[in-house]
Amino acid sequence: MTVKTKNVLVNMSGLSKIFPNGTTAVKDVNLEIKEGEFICFVGPSGCGKSTIFKMITGLEDHTNGELEIFGHSPDEARKQNEVAFVFQDHTLLPWKNVRDNVALPLQLKGVSKKERYAEAERVLELVGLAHTTTMLPRELSGGMKMRVSIARALVTRPRLLLMDEPFGALDEITRQSLQEELLNIWQKDSSMTVLFITHNVFEAVYLSSKVAVMTPGPGKISSNIEVPYAYPRGDQFRTTPEFGELVGDVSKVLDH
Numbered sequence: 343m344t345v346k347t348k349n350v351l352v353n354m355s356g357l358s359k360i361f362p363n364g365t366t367a368v369k370d371v372n373l374e375i376k377e378g379e380f381i382c383f384v385g386p387s388g389c390g391k392s393t394i395f396k397m398i399t400g401l402e403d404h405t406n407g408e409l410e411i412f413g414h415s416p417d418e419a420r421k422q423n424e425v426a427f428v429f430q431d432h433t434l435l436p437w438k439n440v441r442d443n444v445a446l447p448l449q450l451k452g453v454s455k456k457e458r459y460a461e462a463e464r465v466l467e468l469v470g471l472a473h474t475t476t477m478l479p480r481e482l483s484g485g486m487k488m489r490v491s492i493a494r495a496l497v498t499r500p501r502l503l504l505m506d507e508p509f510g511a512l513d514e515i516t517r518q519s520l521q522e523e524l525l526n527i528w529q530k531d532s533s534m535t536v537l538f539i540t541h542n543v544f545e546a547v548y549l550s551s552k553v554a555v556m557t558p559g560p561g562k563i564s565s566n567i568e569v570p571y572a573y574p575r576g577d578q579f580r581t582t583p584e585f586g587e588l589v590g591d592v593s594k595v596l597d598h
């Protein structure tokens with residue numbers, strides 16, 4: 343299967359964010375994201391990655407420039423449940439079982455219990471946790487909690503999935519198996535676009551169809567590096583010379 347590219351989904355043009363205290367977190371970012379892409383954002387701490395995500399989700403307004411999501415404002419896109427996000431901290435409610443945690447976004451929309459449980463079970467199956475529906479978060483491992491958190495983000499069938507360092511707290515083996523699962527889920531849904539923040543250059547190259555490298559002071563995208571390799575890539579991709587070369591290319595831009 344090749345990289346899936348379709349219509350423009352997110353359009354950032356001259357996008358800037360200056361916080362009220364005068365900090366310019368993001369300056370003049372131009373990026374066109376197409377439907378079906380998997381884009382990783384890498385860059386040093388404080389270069390504005392999370393601020394870009396917050397502007398896309400409407401949690402922060404932008405100061406200058408344009409930002410459109412499916413031709414809508416970020417607020418409109420969020421209201422239509424087109425955007426979902428996953429953070430490093432899984433943010434599961436400790437008193438609710440797995441199925442209720444996953445079904446929560448649908449409960450908030452007023453979806454009936456029968457329908458939301460059916461949807462929760464569908465996405466739990468996708469992340470390999472169909473057997474955990476009645477378990478409580480404290481009974482799960484760190485990797486399982488992250489899978490539940492991903493299932494909860496998928497339950498509204500978003501067109502755009504934002505992930506802010508979701509695997510940062512996991513050990514390397516769990517991280518790699520979750521990377522594989524995430525790619526499988528993304529490939530099953532031909533129209534879902536994933537934007538993913540990571541500090542890990544290996545993770546960025548393995549996952550993405552394009553790596554957006556950011557530099558600080560003020561935060562801007564200094565380079566877009568295409569990863570022109572078909573999916574599924576498989577574990578062996580990590581040991582190929584092509585993979586090593588791309589990791590080198592991204593690292594070089596980061597070091598400048």
Ligand SMILES: Nc1ncnc2c1ncn2[C@@H]1O[C@H](COP(=O)(O)OP(=O)(O)OP(=O)(O)O)[C@@H](O)[C@H]1O
Nearest residue numbers: 361363365366367386387388389390391392393394
């Ligand atoms: N609410 C805020 N008010 C003022 N400045 C802020 C605010 N939020 C973030 N910043 C500043 O904006 C800049 C970008 O922060 P941001 O969190 O987007 O960086 P990041 O690249 O996601 O960092 P990290 O990788 O450490 O999470 C930083 O200088 C930060 O101090």
